[in-house]
Amino acid sequence: MMPLRHALLLGVSILGLVGTLSAQVSIRERAREDAPEAFGDSPRLVVGIVVDQMRFDYLSRFWNHYGDGGFKRMVGEGFLARNHHFNYAPTSTGPGHASVYTGTTPAVHGIIGNDWYDKVSGEEVYCAGDASVASVGSLLDEGKNSPHRMLVTTITDQLRLHYQMRSKVIAVALKDRGAVLPGGHTANAAYWFEGGKSGRWISSTYYMESLPGWVNDFNASGAAAKYRKDWEPLGDINTYLESGPDNVPYEGLIDGEAAPVFPHKLPELWESNGHYGLLRITPFGNSLTTDFAIEALDAEDLGADAITDFLAISYSSTDYVGHFFGVNSKEIQDTYLRLDADLERLLKQLDRKVGKGMYTVFLTADHGAVDVPAYLEDSGIPAGYLDMGGLRKDLDDFLRYTYGTKDIVKNFSNSQLFLDHELLTSLELDLGEVQGRLAEELLGYPGVERVYTAKQMQDGTYSDGLGMILQNGYNPRRSGDVLLVTRSQFASYSRTGSTHGSPHIYDTHVPLILYGKGIRPGSLHRRTVIPDVAPTLAALLGISFPSGTTGQPIPEALD
Known part of the structure; x- marks a missing residue:
């Protein structure tokens, strides 16, 4: 027979064990109740924004001039990677867009430049050029483009595959490569701007046999024609203290202008500068891109249901303005202040159409840029030309x-x-x-x-x-x-305007902002790289990584 003292001790132990088990079950039940769904709660829409030739310091330099609804909204309510870089060269538009969306570098995705010498054919090839397709919406060759030279999948491809091609992917940019490469191999549509006398948005037979009715309606609406107007500063130019003087020898001259100064009278310069093509080297090109992207959002019903859609937008005019006027120009400052207003307009439309908190946005760049080497030379800084x-x-x-x-x-x-x-x-x-x-x-x-x-x-x-x-x-x-x-700050370029393409830090350091559903507000100073963008999105969406991924998700950004 068990002694009474032992029996009492055993009873207390059993009661304690039962109590512990009950407490553990209660904790697990509460954890299940409090835990978010592991999958199935994805954003209705992802909006990818690539700003062509955006240095990181354009955020900080112009910060006090930005409104509350564009860059400041995304940074204040979202996640900012402050030490974000390209980890390869050349830092050019084609490789940049491909790397953002494939999660890897040219060593894997194969887009080694905007153009390159093809060792098999012995000819120069274009990163998005495809002679096997025809233009749609144009009688010219500007539409002969496809992603066939890109060797791996994109995050947009993986989204389409994940949902059995029921996701919609629409890509938009003034530059064809800025739409074709982000759209990936399976995009429903990619659209780019023809310019010239037409001012039309076009595509290729890779995507469609004819333009949708809404695109034809947009082209016929005069949406581009309304930007045939003088380019004057958005604000008081005397407050643009973050940029150099307006009239300096480091800026290019638009054909027909006597000096590179505001206002730029576009109607007077129209015919001698490519008609609608002139919009490319003004912030109005970005505004027109925003107009078209918002039209696509509405006409295609993007983000209308639980199956995630993707809208890829590339803002190309920032690159044209930087090349033409340089990174220290008042024109580049005005272009970013106007882009900030366009971003605010886009976000408001996303709130209205998709719903605040129901979509996710990322914003980054395809490369940075060097300050005009001639200006640096004259300032006593080591720089020059090759x-x-x-x-x-x-x-x-x-x-x-x-x-x-x-x-x-x-x-x-x-x-x-x-x-x-x-x-x-x-x-x-x-x-x-x-x-x-x-x-x-x-x-x-x-050099x-x-x-x-x-x-x-x-x-x-x-x-x-x-x-x-x-x-x-x-x-x-x-x-x-x-x-x-x-050498650092040396370029093979004209003595006016800025360029890029090198492995130096002014070409590699760009912003990354993540905003919206699934994003944890905050900022990060540790180094991240461009190939991290796509796997971060894949982790957020719960889909497969692009097939060539070499980057890693950024866990600090994910909620």
């Missing part, structure tokens, strides 16, 4: 002296040399040795900082620095034999 004509002449002389012919180099583009491998074989020259000798020669030329060979790209593993950035942009089937990097 004399590509002189460089090519010196290189040709070296090739003739060393190998007896300059034909060893078949093509020199995108800061890459493409060699004639068959000629090297016939001359019994070792490919790796020739690459190395050319790299050593180029390294001695003015060149580093030179890498294809052998280094293929055999080595770079974990940081310029080598890593170049390697992430190197695709063995498409890239060249020798890759050169210009």
